[in-house]
Amino acid sequence: MGSEELIKQIRRKRLIFTVTTGRSGTAYLAAVFGYVRGANSYHEPAPEYVAVLRQAQGHPEVARRFLLEEKLPAIARDAAGIYVETSHLACKGFLEPLLELGVVPDLVIHRRPMRDVAVSLYTMGTIPGRSSKALRFYLSPADPGVIPLADWETLHDYQLCYWYCLEIERRARKYKKMFEGRGGRIVATTLAGLKTAPGLRRTLTALDLSLKFPAWLTLLRFLRNSRFKVNESKVTKKNVTLPEHLSELEHDVLGRVDGDELEKWLPDIRPQGTGDCA
Numbered sequence: 001m002g003s004e005e006l007i008k009q010i011r012r013k014r015l016i017f018t019v020t021t022g023r024s025g026t027a028y029l030a031a032v033f034g035y036v037r038g039a040n041s042y043h044e045p046a047p048e049y050v051a052v053l054r055q056a057q058g059h060p061e062v063a064r065r066f067l068l069e070e071k072l073p074a075i076a077r078d079a080a081g082i083y084v085e086t087s088h089l090a091c092k093g094f095l096e097p098l099l100e101l102g103v104v105p106d107l108v109i110h111r112r113p114m115r116d117v118a119v120s121l122y123t124m125g126t127i128p129g130r131s132s133k134a135l136r137f138y139l140s141p142a143d144p145g146v147i148p149l150a151d152w153e154t155l156h157d158y159q160l161c162y163w164y165c166l167e168i169e170r171r172a173r174k175y176k177k178m179f180e181g182r183g184g185r186i187v188a189t190t191l192a193g194l195k196t197a198p199g200l201r202r203t204l205t206a207l208d209l210s211l212k213f214p215a216w217l218t219l220l221r222f223l224r225n226s227r228f229k230v231n232e233s234k235v236t237k238k239n240v241t242l243p244e245h246l247s248e249l250e251h252d253v254l255g256r257v258d259g260d261e262l263e264k265w266l267p268d269i270r271p272q273g274t275g276d277c278a
Contacts, residue, residue: 001076003068007102010072014082015105016207017095019175021168022088022137023120024112025191030086031225032194032203035218037210039082047071049089050136056093058144064097072103082209086110091171092139099182106185106207109172114165115246121161123240128164130157139167148258158243159253166257170265195226247271 001009016033020026026043033041047070049056056063071094075083086108098105126133129140129152141152141160146167152160176186187206193199197219204210211218243249250271254262262269 001073006068006072006076009076010103013075013078013080015075015103016082016084016108017090017105018086018088018108018110019091019095019168019172020086020088020108020110021112021114021117021165023117023124024088024110025194026086026088026110028191029108029110029189029194030084032200032222033084033086035200035211035222036082036084036204037212038080039084039209040078040080041084041086043085044087044089045074045085047074049087049092049094053089053092053137054135057139060093060097060100063094064101067094067097067101072101089137091168091175095175095179099178104179104182104184107175107179107187108203108207109176109186109188111169111172111188111190114162114169115250117165118158118161119242121164122158122242125240126161127157128160130160138164147261149253150256152256155253155256156243156249158246159249162250162253163257166253166266166269169269170261173265197223 016039018026018029020029030041030043033039047066049066049071052062052066056066095105121127121134121138124133125131126138128134128138129142134140139146141149141163147163147170149155149163152163155163180186185207187203189199189203194203200219200222211222248271254269254271
């Protein structure tokens with residue numbers, strides 16, 4: 001199949017992708033969209049972005065080739081008219097090439113408090129720019145196109161985890177503006193919000209989606225399965241001690257990131273808490 005015919009097929013579907021940090025309940029998010037009428041919902045389906053994620057940083061042609069040769073053909077083969085994917089990797093270099101191909105997905109901006117995500121990454125030993133897993137699945141301060149972070153090589157591991165959360169929040173706000181301008185539907189969600197019937201209804205309404213028939217039975221099933229907690233990773237290090245004064249470490253990161261980028265995209269961001277780690 002040629003690329004033009006492929007894009008035509010893809011445009012006949014509704015695509016819904018996710019902008020999120022990871023460690024935010026994306027598996028549950030996929031399960032929630034599994035209740036949607038006419039949709040197939042996946043967490044991290046093959047072909048996986050991670051195969052080319054590192055090479056795609058600063059090289060959009062790599063992401064474009066992956067989309068045309070692997071990801072989009074797989075989506076085209078999917079039987080459903082609505083395709084939902086909740087992987088946190090799509091927002092790491094694959095959304096802009098998708099737009100350039102003329103495909104405008106809807107976006108779910110799925111948030112968890114930045115400190116919670118940073119602590120989760122830190123206790124897992126998944127340190128952006130340092131650990132092998134982070135280099136495979138996450139962004140690094142050394143990557144092109146991210147918020148510059150002065151002297152990042154000298155910083156505490158927790159600070160790199162917090163910086164990563166800032167970068168994803170910047171992308172969330174950037175992509176909201178970008179994709180809305182192209183006609184995409186955008187909805188912001190949280191794990192807590194999606195555990196309630198009103199939160200589910202608000203999300204579905206924003207995306208113009210409906211529950212599978214009969215809706216009352218689908219809603220009942222949803223409520224029975226809404227006790228989800230973000231899974232503790234199998235590699236979480238039980239003996240890791242969090243640094244004290246997390247707010248001070250976060251303040252330091254905010255003082256090091258590029259001021260223009262911070263003012264443009266994240267003017268309201270402040271460290272959480274009072275400074276001491278509970």
